[in-house]
Amino acid sequence: MTxxxxxxxxxxxxxxxxxxGDRAETVQKAMQEVEKLSLSPSKQxxxxxxxxxxxxxxxxxxxxxxxxxxxxPPSEILAALHEIEAxxxxxxxxxxxxxxxxxDLIGCAAEVLPDPATFAQWRDLPLTDQMATAPDRxxxxxxxxxxRAFVLVPLVEVAPDxxxxxxxxxVVEMLAELPAKDRQEVVxxxx
Numbered sequence: 001m002t003x004x005x006x007x008x009x010x011x012x013x014x015x016x017x018x019x020x021g022d023r024a025e026t027v028q029k030a031m032q033e034v035e036k037l038s039l040s041p042s043k044q045x046x047x048x049x050x051x052x053x054x055x056x057x058x059x060x061x062x063x064x065x066x067x068x069x070x071x072x073p074p075s076e077i078l079a080a081l082h083e084i085e086a087x088x089x090x091x092x093x094x095x096x097x098x099x100x101x102x103x104d105l106i107g108c109a110a111e112v113l114p115d116p117a118t119f120a121q122w123r124d125l126p127l128t129d130q131m132a133t134a135p136d137r138x139x140x141x142x143x144x145x146x147x148r149a150f151v152l153v154p155l156v157e158v159a160p161d162x163x164x165x166x167x168x169x170x171v172v173e174m175l176a177e178l179p180a181k182d183r184q185e186v187v188x189x190x191x
Contacts, residue, residue, distance in 0.1 A: 006069050006109060007067055007069070007107070007108070007109050007159060007162055008067065008068045008069065008070055008077060008105070008107070008108050008109075009065065009067055009105075009106040009107040009108075009141075009155060009158075009159055009162060010034055010065065010066050010067070010068065010081065010103060010104065010105060010106060011063065011064075011065050011103070011104045011106050011142075011150075011151045011154065011155070012027050012030050012031060012034070012063065012064045012065070012066065012101070012102070012103050012104075013027065013050075013061045013062065013063040013064075013099075013101075013102045013150065014026045014027050014030075014061065014062050014088075014099065014100060014101050014102070015052055015057075015058050015059045015060060015061040015062070015098055015099065016058070016059065016098045016099055016100045017100065018088040018089045018090075018100035018101060019088070019089050020088050020089075020100075023059075023061070023062040024047055024062045024189065026062075026088055026100060026101055027047060027062050027063070027064050027101070028047070028064075029088070030084055030085075030088060030101055030103060031044050031064060031066050033084045033087070034066050034068060034081070034084065034103070035066065035068065037068055037070050037072065037077065037080055038068035038069055038070055039068075039069045039070055039071060040069050042066050042067060042068045042069075043066065043067040043157075043158040043159070044064065044065075044066045044158065045064045045065040045066070045154035045155070045157040045158050046064070046154070046157065046188050046189065046190050047062050047063070047064050047188075047189040047190050048062070048063045048064065048150070048153060048154055048186050048187060048188055048189060049061070049062060049063075049186075049187045049189055050062075050063050050149075050150040050185060050186050050187075051185050052098075057098065058098035059098065061150065062189065063150045063151070063153075063154055063186070064154050065106075065151065065154035065155045065157065065158050065159075066158065067158045067159050067162075074105065074108045074111060074113060074138055074140060075138060077105055077108070078105050078138050081103040081104075081105060082103075084101070084103060085100075085101045085102070085103055088100050088101035089101075090102070104142055104151070105138070105140065105142070106141060106142045106145055106151060106155070107140060107141040107142065107145070107162065107164075107165075108140055108141075110163075110165040111140050111141075111165065112140060112141070112165050112166060113137075113138055113139065113140040114137055114138070114139070116166065118137075118139065119139055119140070119141075119143060119166060120166075122135055122139045122143035123143040123144070123166075125143070130144070141164060141165060141166070145164070145174070146164065146167065146169070146174045146177070147178075149175065149178050149182040149183050149185065149186050150185075150186055152171060152174055152175040152178065153175065153183065153186040154186075155171045155175075156171055156172060156175055159171055160172045
């Protein structure tokens with residue numbers, strides 16, 4: 001029997017218009033497409049304006065988060081997310097460059113994939129190496145989740161009590177550990 005991932009956390013962002021529309025329209029359409037993977041109604045955050053990461057990587061982003069429940073294994077969820085990105089004109093050329101749509105599988109229940117040692121290797125990778133190297137497999141939870149206000153602020157709306165399976169911290173606790181400046185740069189766009 002396939003494991004059902006009751007809390008699948010997904011982050012979305014766009015800093016370049018797509019055939020689906022402007023950045024906000026692209027993220028909203030992507031959330032509709034992601035929701036089709038869910039067995040029950042999803043929880044969707046508001047949209048947020050955030051500075052490009054890393055600084056100078058292009059126009060500001062529109063970011064959001066969604067939580068779904070699915071019977072797909074993490075690898076199939078990731079494949080479906082990549083398909084949604086491709087449908088929104090996503091082309092992977094430059095790591096952390098401008099993109100019409102970026103959808104990240106942030107966490108799946110309490111899964112640590114492929115194993116705790118590989119997760120720790122990617123979590124602890126220096127920033128310069130992160131900018132040049134992408135994992136060749138799915139790493140869960142997302143190795144830099146705890147460092148990114150543009151992911152944590154929207155996640156607080158939809159999964160505040162989700163507990164990181166390695167650090168043991170909730171989304172609220174991880175966000176509270178970030179500098180105030182980082183949290184304040186993430187500005188809600190819609191009520």
